[in-house]
Amino acid sequence: MGLLQKILAIGIAITAISVWYLYKNLTATTPQTNLQSTWWGPGKARKVDESIRPFKINISQEILDDLSDRLELLPDLTPPLEGIGFQYGFNTQYLKKINTTGGRGKPTSTVSPSSKLKWTGWTYISSTSSPNKSRHRPVCYLYYCIHGWPGSVREFYEIIPLLTTPREGVNFVFEVVVPSLPGYGFSEGASKPGLGAVQVAVVFKDLMARLGFDKFYLQGGDWGGIIGANMATLFQEKVLGFHSNFCNTNPPLYYIKLLLGSFWPTLIVDEKHVDKTYPLSTHFSFLVEESVALTDSPVGLAAYILEKFSLGTNAKFRSKSDGGLTHKFQLADLLDNVMIYWVTGSITTSVRLYSEGFSKAQRELGILSIPTKVPTACVWFPNEIRYYPEYFLREKYHNLLQNSHMKRGGHFAALEEPKLLAEDIFSAIKLMLDQKKT
DSSP states (O other): OHHHHEEEEEEEHHHHHHHHHHHHHHHHHOOOOOOOOOSSSSSSOOOOOOOEEOOOOOOOHHHHHHHHHHHHTOOOOOOOTTTSSTTTTTTTTHHOOOOOOOEEEEEOOOOOOSSSSEEEEOOOOEEEEOOOOOTOHHHHHHEEEOOOSSOOGGGGGHHHHHHSSTTTTTTTTEEEEEEEEEETSSSSSSSOOOHHHHHHHHHHHHHHHHHHHEEEEEESHHHHHHHHHHHHHTTTTTTEEESSSOOOOOTTTTTHHHHHHTGGGGTTSSEEEEEEEEHHHHHHGGGGOOSSSOOHHHHHHHHHHHHHHHHHHGGGGGSSTTTHHHHHHHHHHHHHHHHHHHHTHHHHHHHHHHHHHOOOOOOOHHHSSSOBOOEEEEEOOOOOSSOOHHHHHHHTTEEEEEEOOOOOSSOOOHHHOOOHHHHHHHHHHHHHHHHOOO
C-alpha cells in the first residue's frame, strides 16, 4: 500500500472513529456493577440445603456399557486427503487410532481426581486442595482457579501440586479451589436463560462466601480469564489479586484501534509481538473451522474437543497427522477431559455460555470496559489464540504489575505447561504482596 493510500485509509478510519464515538456516547447505557444474586435453578426460588458435602465421582455401569457399545459401532469414516493432517478438520485415520486399543473400542482413561470434590447450592462441584505440610509453616493464600471451554477441572490436576507445595526461598503457599463452571462436567447447568460470564462471576463470588472465604486471589484462562476479570471488576474489595493467561479487555474504540493497527501495527503493539496480533486474518480465521459433526457419538465428541486442543496448543499443528496432540500432552489426560463431558452429558449446557456470554444483554452490561484497580498479572504464551497488547490492557487493568511473555506454550497452559504457569503465578503474587507492604 502506497503512502497516499495509507494516509487516505487513516483519514477515513479517523472520521469513522469520530462518528462512531459520538454515536456510542449518545446511545450508551451506564455499565452495571450492582448485580444481585439470582436463582438459576428450576421453578421459583426456594430455600435449599446449603451444607457442603463430600462428592465422589461415581459413573454407573450402564453409562460405561453404553459408551463401550457406541465405540464398537463406529461407522466407516471418510479417509483424509493425501498428505493432509488437521487442515480439513480432525484426521479420521488418527481418530480410528484413538478409538481403538488392542483392536477393541475402549475408553483409554477414566476420570480419577486426586483432590476432594464438594458441592454447594444448586449443585456446584469445586475441588479443594490444601497446602502440603512444611516445617517452615509458610503463609497460606487462597487461590481460585477457573477453567474454560472445552476444558474442565482436569486442566489443573498437574499444576495444583506445584501451587500447594512450599518452595525454597518463598514464604507463602496456596490453598487451591477449582470450581467446575455451571453446566460443565458435574456442575448442573442453569434452568433459566441469561447466565453469562458476568452472572457466573456473581455465582462464584457467592460460592466462595458459601465455602467460608471472604477474600482470595484469582487465576483463569479462556472463560476463566473473562469471568476472573469480571470478578476483579465487580468485587474489587474481595479479590486480592488477579492472574490470567488470557487477559481480556474491551476498552473504548478497541476494534477501531485494532483495525488501525492493520495499517501501522507498531502504533498498537510492540514490534517484537506484532506477529501475535497481525495480520488479523491469520489469527481469527482458523477459529471457525469445524470437522466431525457433534452428535450423540462419543467419537464425534472426542474429535470435536480434541481438535480444539490441537489448534489451541499450536495452529501449526494442523499439518501433523495427529494434530500434534501427543507432542505436548498425554492422550490419556486429554481423554479424561472428554470423558468428563461424555459421562455427564454436559456438552450442550457448556456451550450455552457462548450464547449467553456474547448476547446483547451481556454486552450492554459493559463490565469489560470498566477499569479495575485490583493488582493484576497477565502472562502470554506464544501460541495463544488471541493477544491483547499491553497498550490495551492498561486501559482496563490500572494496576498491571506484570505482563509476561513465555517462550513456549499455547491456550491450555495449565495442562500443557504447568511449571511455567506456576512460576509466573508465584512471581506475580510476590509482586502483589510486595506492593501491599509499601
